[in-house]
Amino acid sequence: METSNTKDREISLSRTINAPVALVWEVWTKTEHIANWWGPNGFTNTITTMDMVPGGEWNLIMHGPDGTDYKNRSVFKEVIVNKKIVFEHYAPNFIATITFEEQGDKTLLNWHMLFESAELFIQVVKTFKADEGLKQNVDKLEVYLEGLK
Amino acid sequence: MKARRDVYQAIADPTRRAIINMIASQPHNVNAIAEKFDVTRQAISLHIQILTDCGLIKVKQQGRDRVCEAQLQQLSEVSAWVDQYRQHFESKLDAMEQYIETIMSDRSKNKK
Numbered sequence: 001m002e003t004s005n006t007k008d009r010e011i012s013l014s015r016t017i018n019a020p021v022a023l024v025w026e027v028w029t030k031t032e033h034i035a036n037w038w039g040p041n042g043f044t045n046t047i048t049t050m051d052m053v054p055g056g057e058w059n060l061i062m063h064g065p066d067g068t069d070y071k072n073r074s075v076f077k078e079v080i081v082n083k084k085i086v087f088e089h090y091a092p093n094f095i096a097t098i099t100f101e102e103q104g105d106k107t108l109l110n111w112h113m114l115f116e117s118a119e120l121f122i123q124v125v126k127t128f129k130a131d132e133g134l135k136q137n138v139d140k141l142e143v144y145l146e147g148l149k
Numbered sequence: 150m151k152a153r154r155d156v157y158q159a160i161a162d163p164t165r166r167a168i169i170n171m172i173a174s175q176p177h178n179v180n181a182i183a184e185k186f187d188v189t190r191q192a193i194s195l196h197i198q199i200l201t202d203c204g205l206i207k208v209k210q211q212g213r214d215r216v217c218e219a220q221l222q223q224l225s226e227v228s229a230w231v232d233q234y235r236q237h238f239e240s241k242l243d244a245m246e247q248y249i250e251t252i253m254s255d256r257s258k259n260k261k
Contacts, residue, residue, distance in 0.1 A: 008166070011235055015242050019249045027249055037244040040237065111238065119161050125227070126157055128234045 006114055009121040014110045021102040024109060025082045028098065038062075043070075052079050058087060092116075092124050156223045159203035164188065165196050169205060169219060178214040 017024050027033040031047040039045050039062040049059040058074040077095070078086035085098045093116040101108040115121035160166055168182060183193040197217060200206045207218045 008160075011231075011238065013235065013238055013242060015246070017246055017249060019253060023249060023252065027245060027252065033248070033252075037241070037248040039241075041240055041244060109242070111242070113238075118163070118166070122157055122161055122227075125230050125234050128230070128237065 008118040009115040010113060012110070012112045014108065016103065017107045017109055018105075019107060020105055021082050021100050021107045024100055024107040028085065035060075040064075052076055052085075054078060092120055094120075154199070154202040156203055156205065156226050159200055159205045160224075160227065162196070164192075165200055168193075168196055168200065168217075169221075172206065172217050172219045173221065176209075176216045176218040178211075178216045179208070180214075182217060 027037070029050075029052055031050050034050075035045040035047050038060070042065045044063045045060055046063065047058075047060045049057045051057055054076055056076045056079075058072075058076060060072050062070040062072065064070065072089065073091070074087040074089045074096075076085070076087045078084060082102070083100055086095065088095050095114045097110075097112045097114075099110045101110075115124065160169070164186060167186070171177060171182060171185065179193070179197060182197070183190050186193060197206065197208065200217075201208055204223050205220055207220055209216050209218065
């Protein structure tokens with residue numbers, strides 16, 4: 001009864017970023033930049049490997065505000081400079097596809113995550129639901145960023 | 150151990166999702182549902198029982214038929230949490246935008 005419809009196990013976001021595509025690509029692909037914004041708000045990151053070629057590994061450790069470390073392992077599937085990044089993330093298993101479209105001085109960024117199964121997706125959403133602490137941290141940092149403006 | 154009965158459990162199984170899809174547009178009787186699936190009648194009854202316990206369907210006796218109706222309000226709980234999860238990634242994009250703005254203003258200052 002399963003169809004090829006993936007609506008029940010994917011998340012899609014898109015955003016027009018007020019910056020040229022080369023810069024958006026740079027903050028995605030250089031470790032010194034991505035470490036500054038990746039991961040849940042309130043976390044810091046240590047990137048141990050980021051080998052941006054097909055088959056290359058991407059290993060990063062997110063450090064939670066309570067001192068807990070979360071290891072993340074992904075493997076790049078496709079890397080087209082200034083255009084596209086596809087990586088497979090493990091535990092939870094999902095495929096992320098990020099496309100960059102030049103729009104004059106701006107960049108349209110599409111970010112799509114496809115989970116291995118609807119069961120896994122529901123599990124991840126449930127885990128996220130359980131993690132009220134994380135949500136609170138997101139709120140806190142948003143307030144903090146507002147203050148910086 | 151008492152099994153948990155919530156809307157997540159209801160939709161965690163592909164057959165149960167298919168049953169919900171089937172009855173979402175119009176009520177079906179239990180026999181009609183069972184015929185559509187390549188599993189035992191007992192298995193379908195169990196799925197319908199779980200869906201009922203989770204509050205996603207209502208079974209009404211109509212003459213000889215037991216008719217299943219979808220009660221989809223419950224699903225909004227799931228979509229609300231999926232939205233929260235989405236929001237988490239939106240906030241990641243916010244963080245990236247903020248970071249890009251900082252870089253751009255630093256670089257334009259350095260040029261001057």
